[in-house]
Amino acid sequence: MSEVAEKFARITPVPAYQMVAEAIEREILSGRLRPGDPIGTEAQLVRQFGVNRSTVREGIRLLEQSGMVQRDSSRRLAVGLPHYDQLATRASRALVLHQVTFRELWEATMALSLATIDLAVDRATDDEMRALDANIDATEAAMDDPAAVAAYDTEFHLLLEKTGRNRVLEMAREPSNMLIYPTTHVAVQGTVEGARRLVEAHRMLVQALRTRDKEMARLWTRRHLNDWRKGFEKAGLDLDQPVDLVTASQATTS
Amino acid sequence: MSEVAEKFARITPVPAYQMVAEAIEREILSGRLRPGDPIGTEAQLVRQFGVNRSTVREGIRLLEQSGMVQRDSSRRLAVGLPHYDQLATRASRALVLHQVTFRELWEATMALSLATIDLAVDRATDDEMRALDANIDATEAAMDDPAAVAAYDTEFHLLLEKTGRNRVLEMAREPSNMLIYPTTHVAVQGTVEGARRLVEAHRMLVQALRTRDKEMARLWTRRHLNDWRKGFEKAGLDLDQPVDLVTASQATTS
DNA sequence: CGACTATGATTGTCGGACAATCCGACCTAA
C-alpha cells in the first residue's frame, strides 16, 4: 500500500532464457497454445526467438519442472496440464524448508478435512460410497500391517476428496496431504487399537455420508484426526517439531 | 492399490541435466545445504558432476523457477527459501489451465476463510487488531475507487491470515487467493452499496476478534463472501464459467 | 581511512559438433 512515487523504475536485466520461458508461458496462458499442443522443435524456437539453442533449452527447462511443458513420447515437447502432484511436491518441500511444525500441519489438515467432508456429505453418490466401503473392507483385512493401513487410509481420504468435487480445495490440500499421510504409518504403528479405531472412524464417516448427516460427519472427522494426533504423540514424537522428510517418510515422489 | 504384477519395470532414461537437479535438490532437502548457503559456481559443479557446463546450467534452471535456488546479489547461485507466491503463481495458473470454475473457487474460499477466521479469533493480538482497524479506515476513505477497495480488501484478508499463525493453511490458500482477490474489483464495482457492505463486514469481523466470538466471526465471513458472490453475479458474470486470467485480472505476477 | 582501479572470476550467450534415438517412408516376404 505504501508506494512512494519514484522518478525511475528499477532496472532489472532479464536474461534471455527467462524471456524465452515467459514468452512460451504467455502463449499457453492466453489459450493460443492448449494442453497437448506441440511446442515447436528447438530449431524452430531458435529461429522464432533469434537466440541460441542453448538459450532456448534453458528457457524450456524453466517450464519443464512445473509441468507447464512435458516431453511426450519420444522426447518432443508439448504443452502439459500441470498435475497437482507436481506442484504439490514442490509445495510440500517448501513447507519442509520453512520448518513448519506438525502442529500447524495437523491444524490445517483438520480445517481442510472438515471442509472436504461438508462437501462430500452433500454430493456423495452411491458409487462413491461403495468404493469407500470397499476400501474400508480392504483396510480391515490388512489391519496387522501398519504400512498397508496407512496406504489404504490415504486412498480413503483421496476418495473422499474426489467426492467433494471441488478441484480448488483438492489442490489446496495436496501439499499438506503429502506430508501428513505418510506419518499415519507411524501414528498407527504403536497400538493395534489404532488401526481398529481408524477403521471404525472410516465406517462412521461413510455412514454419515449415507444419512447426509453433516454433524456426524464432522464429529467423526474430528475424532479421526484426534486419534492421529494421539498416535503421533504416543510414538514419542513432538507436535511442535518441524516437519522433516525423515519423519514424513517419502514426500519425495518427484 | 491395484498394482498388477508385471514382469519388467518400465525403463525411463533420465537425462543428465535432470540428475544434476535431483542431486542438488537432495542436498538441500537433506539439510546439508541450508537456505542462504551458496551453491558452488558452475565450474565447481562441472567438476563435481563430471558433466558439461551446459548440462549443469540446464539442471540449475529446473530448480530456479520454483525458488529452490536463487540468484543472490551479483548472479551467484544460492539455496533459496521458496516463497509462497512463487509456488502459488504456478499453482493458480494450473487451476486456470484445469478450467476450474468460479463456483469451485468460491466454495473453496468459503471453507478456507472459515478455517482462517477460527484460528484468528483464538490468536489475534491487540497489535494485529489495530492493524486491521487501520486497514478498514483506509478502505473507508477510498470507497469510491473500486480498485483501491479491492487492494485494501486483499490486504485485510492477508492480515487476517497472518493472524491465524498457521503457515500450512496460509500456503494452501495462496493459489485461490491469487485468483479470487482480483475479482473483488469487479464484484464491488457494480454498486456503491457493495463497498459499504464490505467495510461493514470487515468491521464486524474485527469486532468478533475482539470479543473472541467465533460464531459471529463465522457468520460475517459467510455474509462477506455471499456479498462477493452477489456482486459477481450482478456484474453479469457466471459462477460456472471457468476461471480465466482476463476476469481474474493479474494473477500473473511471476 | 576512504575512494578508486586493475585483475581475475563468473555468468550469460553464442557457434558448432556428434552420438543416440525417434519418426516416417519405403521395401520385402508371407
Next chain:
DNA sequence: TTAGGTCGGATTGTCCGACAATCATAGTCG
C-alpha cells in the same frame, strides 16, 4: 494385404570452445 525389416532425415541430449559483460576482491592512491 499386411507384418515386419531397413534406411534416411529430423530431433534431442551432450559436449567443446569461445567471448563480452559484469561482479568481487585486493591492491593502490589520495
